[in-house]
Amino acid sequence: MRSGTDVRTLGVVGTGAIGVSWVVLGLEHGLGVVAWDPAGGAEERLREQVAVRLGDGPADGLRFADGLEEVAAHADLVLESGPERLDVKREIFAALDAAAPPDVLLTSSSSGLMPSTFQDACTRHPERVLVAHPFNPPHLVPLVEVVGGSATSPEAVDAALETLHHLGKRPIHIRREVPGHVANRLQAALWREAYHLVDQGIVSVADIDTAIADGPGLRWSLLGPFATQHLSGGPGGLGHVLEHLGPPMVDWWDDLGHPELTGDLIEKLVDGVDEELDGTSAEDLVARRDQALRRLLEIKTDLGLG
Known part of the structure; x- marks a missing residue:
């Protein structure tokens, strides 16, 4: 499972408030970022918000993808921040799982959904799916809650914790799924x-x-x-x-x-x-x-x- 210094490109799905902040975090750490959001005008809004938060910081590592499959194919770690709707999560993660290499973690920023409720939509590698719930704004607030589902492997949890530490976060491992996490x-x-x-x-x-x-x-x-x-x-x-x-x-x-x-x-x-x-x-x-x-x-x- 790719982790730590092996993660050179973040994939960000959904570029609302949380997604933008994930993008900024990656750029501030010198990583490449490939992002996607289906909303009209999403790329323009993303670049505007990144410019506001980065100031004079480098933003040339950001690329806006044409779709989910492109994000999954080019990322070493995927951070999903789409709508808090179970049907949407299941659709997104099924597509990510079909396109991402098997050693790429697929994580959700869900503020309350339990990973077991959507990881079974991943028919290839559900063991690499988990929740990595940040606190807004993620590029500043250190806390990230790491929650594995019933199919999540210990290796995936360890890889998530290691990578988040590497990105300057203070992750905590939630050992049992509960609605809303902790x-x-x-x-x-x-x-x-x-x-x-x-x-x-x-x-x-x-x-x-x-x-x-x-x-x-x-x-x-x-x-x-x-x-x-x-x-x-x-x-x-x-x-x-x-x-x-x-x-x-x-x-x-x-x-x-x-x-x-x-x-x-x-x-x-x-x-x-x-x-x-x-x-x-x-x-x-x-x-x-x-x-x-x-x-x-x-x-x-x-x-x-x-």
């Missing part, structure tokens, strides 16, 4: 309570964002929830926290909400975000976010926290 399930748990608190009129959308971005989110970005909780226990660490604060936390669990995503709640959330951003353009916010991410990652590396 990080999205953690986010969903927080979102559920956030939606409930807004729905009940306890707090505003803007205040929820402040509560996380200027509170625990700052600490979680450095150490994560378990290490952060351990430090809050003083000399006794996590054991002290769980012994003394665990019972009240269980009471909080029992009181957490179970909101329904009704039209009224959706309207509250959307209106709340609009009010919070107050006309700030998404493009401006993304640019400043990405700049801050780069600085934060540099600080974490300098301090041995990344």
